[in-house]
Amino acid sequence: MWPWGHLALGYLCYLPYEYRARGDASTWLAVGALAVGTQFPDLVDKPLAWTVGVLPSGRSLAHSVLALVVVCGAVYLLCRHAERVVVSVAFGIGYVSHLVGDSVxxxxxxxxxxxxxxxxxxxxxxxxxxxxxxxxHFANLELTSFLAFQFALCVVALGAFLVVQYRLGRAWH
Known part of the structure; x- marks a missing residue:
């Protein structure tokens, strides 16, 4: 999945938590943590594999469920200490959605x-x-049905984001 697809999927996965479990909208800090979580595995693995050459693949260390547990556990402990647990949940949802997006x-x-x-x-x-x-990778980018699906996810996620902002009174005039 491409970065924009991961971001869109992560945001759409986060919305049910945001409204069902919490009953309100998250802070920009939580949404930022979600965005970082959706990109985290690629931000670690791609440079370390493709540029530095210390990992065997662009999907290895941070794409592992083992790393997910360790990283999300550490983020949770840091956020719990700062009394911002929702930020760790947002990061975790983003991270999990990344692995799902790369697997589906x-x-x-x-x-x-x-x-x-x-x-x-x-x-x-x-x-x-x-x-x-x-x-x-960018040079070989082709319009496939999966890429079109990712663009459609982006449109849906952007629409959902705008609706949330409007309902919160943050609409742009």
């Missing part, structure tokens, strides 16, 4: 061997071959 295409295609990144390093890395780097 493989699940739908029946490509289960590509899901081993979820338990890295226990089962190794997916058989991606040469992953290239940042520029090669």
């Amino acid at each position: 295409g493989h699940v739908l295609a029946g490509e289960y061997e590509y899901l081993v990144f979820l338990v890295w390093p226990l089962l190794g890395t997916p058989p991606y071959g040469d992953e290239g780097g940042f520029l090669s």
Whole structure:
């Protein structure tokens, strides 16, 4: 999934928590933590694999459920100490939605061997071959049905965001 798809999916996953569990709208700090959580695995793994070369794949360390538990646990402890638990929940929802977003295409295609990144390093890395780097990924960007789905998610998420802002009286005039 591309960064904008992860952001949109994360925001749409966060909305039910925001209104059902809490009954109010989150602070900008929580929404910021959500945004960081939706990008966190790629912000760690892609540079360390593609630029520095210390990880075997752009989906390895931070894409592992093992790392998710450790990182989200640490974020929770920090936020609990600062009495901002909702910020840790937002980050966690973003992080989990990232892993779901990177997995769903493989699940739908029946490509289960590509899901081993979820338990890295226990089962190794997916058989991606040469992953290239940042520029090669953007250069090879093609309009596929999955990319179109991500753009549609962005439109829905933006609409939901604007509705939330309007209902909070933060509408732009």
